[in-house]
Amino acid sequence: MLLIKTLRTVLYVLVLMVAAPAGDSANGQDRKEGPPHAVLINDVAETHPISAYVEPSTMLVAEVDWQTIDVDPLFELIQDLSGDRPSDVPTVKQLFGAMKEAQAGKVYFLAGLETPADKMPLIVIETPQATKLLAAIENILGKRPASVTALTSNRGMILGTAEQIKRVQSSAPVKRDALLMPLKDANRLDHTAVLVFPLQTRELLTSVWPQRLPGGLPLNLSPSELVQGIDRVILTFRTPPDPLVRLMVDATDEASADRFANQFAGIKQAFGESLQNVSLRREKNRVILEAGDDVFRQGRSLASDARERARQSQLVNTLKQLGLAFYIYHDREKHLPPRCFVDPDGKPLHSWLVAVLPDLDNLAFYRSIRLDLPWDAPENSQMKRTVPAGVGDSSLPVAHTVIRAPVFPGSLWHGDGPPKTLQDITDDRSQTILLAEAPSGDAIHWADPTPWMISETNPVEDLFAGREAMRVLLADGSVLRLKRSDVDNAKLKAMLTIAAGD
Known part of the structure; x- marks a missing residue:
């Protein structure tokens, strides 16, 4: 990373x-003709x-x-x-x-x-x-x-x-020469950076850098000792589609090179799988680490897994906050949020999420919205730029969300009548779905009132769409990881309805 x-x-x-x-x-910017020395770019054959x-x-x-x-x-x-x-x-x-x-x-x-x-x-x-x-x-x-x-x-x-x-x-x-010679190395890759540590700089860094890394890190390294033995660092690399990175650390002496090699080997061991394909070799006082396409492929996979774990954690927190917001909204308004705001002619204007903005610590933003105009009207342009915390997803288009209200016959969101109350939910609230994590193909702008229609004949396919599991907010405010293998159409229908006696 x-x-x-x-x-x-x-x-x-x-x-x-x-x-x-x-x-x-006039504005302080200056373009001058002519080089600072006799020649701006010297003859490459003569010097760099x-x-x-x-x-x-x-x-x-x-x-x-x-x-x-x-x-x-x-x-x-x-x-x-x-x-x-x-x-x-x-x-x-x-x-x-x-x-x-x-x-x-x-x-x-x-x-x-x-x-x-x-x-x-x-x-x-x-x-x-x-x-x-x-x-x-x-x-x-x-x-x-x-x-x-x-x-x-x-x-x-x-x-x-x-x-x-x-x-x-x-x-x-x-x-x-210590700086420029690596830029003439015929074996360097497409891009190269050279960092040198003169004696004075090493002494300064040794005095100010800590003896030990902060607690909690799985490394036994001394930054001050590390920099004390570094003479030069060379990073040369090639970008995709065939990436390759080579890091060369030139030590001041053989003992320092031994220490670097051992420390890098310890780092590889500490990070396990993520660095297992990074090669490590020694050439006199130089320690060389190299990472090729296999490392980046593995990095892609590990990064994707880590992001998904973080996304799921954020999703659970957001759903819990929405569950709490629903109850606060109900205490104030004496009903649950409507599926959408509509104009006098019944035209949808805003999603249910807009209704609970004040209960998600977004009161000032809520007051800036023209509720009598569509969410995407020019007067509501701020809604396209602003995303409530935890609702968006970096893998989706800007301001889009997978947190959806499933519209199914008998569900909380079905029908065009007045908003429902908690008393309308007569089924077991711990088994009744209010919101669900929709497939990415059903993601939508968070303020868009377009309903998420769920098939009455095959709700499993609409809700899971090939996924093995999804998160749902239940009517008691809890969040459940619902596995596809644990439900069939009949079970899911029962969970989507609020008063079917099931």
Whole structure:
């Protein structure tokens, strides 16, 4: 998961920071023609393109070969591992298209001790059409913060804060082979990041990092001892559809390398199945970990299982809150929520969920709703943007929910008469369904009053739709995990009706 977040961060830095608008000194933004040194992008045959911008305090350099990134499978992997539905794919594709038009080469990021204060790394982009690329980026991403400055030439451009640019212009380049040599390694993968730990930095981190990890973690590691023996960390990786990640830790001496190898082996053992396919090997003072497609496949499966457990836990909590809200609503209104709000002509306007918003700590939001207008009317646009806590699901379209009110002959929600009361529920409340976890295909916007009609002849199929189990809210306020194997159509009909004597 940490690896994927790292990959995603690299992409987002590219998307969110590269856009420095051209020539608008009035608003504080500045685009200058000409390099900070004699040559902006040096002859690759002579030296590395970013060697002119490496300072004594530089600790991190990263190289991103954007032309090797297949956006769709990368974001698909991110979604599978994180559960988030990425919305950035079209923007990233537009950005890559603009970079292709401008014949852009690789993108480099440089960071050091000053970067936290700068709030962004220095960015170097190889391109013979820097001005064109800047204009295209501004068109795609809009205006950027006034703090971002761009310098362009016919060989490339650099982006950074005014202070970063000033440092680059005023300081002479320094030779940092430990940083740059890995970027010339023929065996590196498509994208590479190098982090060095000079002696002063190691001593500083050793003094401030804890001796032991926080309690509760299944690891016996000392962060301060760990950093004391690290000379350099190299991360090189390839993105999907054929992902591969290689992490190399260069130790200061053989004893430190032994310690790292043992600690990484302990981490693998502690996390068991999730890291079993990560390879670990030793080459002199270097410890190498490698994760390929099999690790990511396993990660997808484990992440999916973890998300489903979290989703089910959240669903149970939400159903319990709704059960309590129903009883509070009944105490106040002397009846249970209606299936939907309707206008004078009987046209449905809002779902039952809107009625209990005040009882879910959403009174202010409830008061902002025009109940006399449909939920999707322009005057109720806030309903499309706002989702009551616990009702939505990141795997569904925005604001959609699987918490539905099953409409079945004789159920709480059947018929167009006045809302029913608790006294109308004469069947055993501990066996009477009020709400159910619908199949994802029946998910709906939480405020949409469209009814969820359940077949009278085959309610099992409508409710389960191929699933082995679902959660239901019962009339006594409890939540039950109902297994398909435990019910048939007759049993389910009895649970859906409220006063059938069954």
